[in-house]
Amino acid sequence: MYSWIWRHLPGPVASKAVLALLLVAAVAALLLFVVFPWVEPRLPFNDVTVD
Numbered sequence: 001m002y003s004w005i006w007r008h009l010p011g012p013v014a015s016k017a018v019l020a021l022l023l024v025a026a027v028a029a030l031l032l033f034v035v036f037p038w039v040e041p042r043l044p045f046n047d048v049t050v051d
Helices: 003-009 013-042
Strands: none
Touching: 003 013
16 A cells, blocks of 8 residues: 555655655644544543442
């Protein structure tokens, strides 16, 4: 998968590296600001009871 992404990025190696870092940052931001906040209320970790 990574080789497929690398092959399809335009430009020389330096611009491919910058674009790859931007893609990683975009995916991380999407996970942190959209996916994880959406999933967090659905997780049972806050329903802790001690008997």
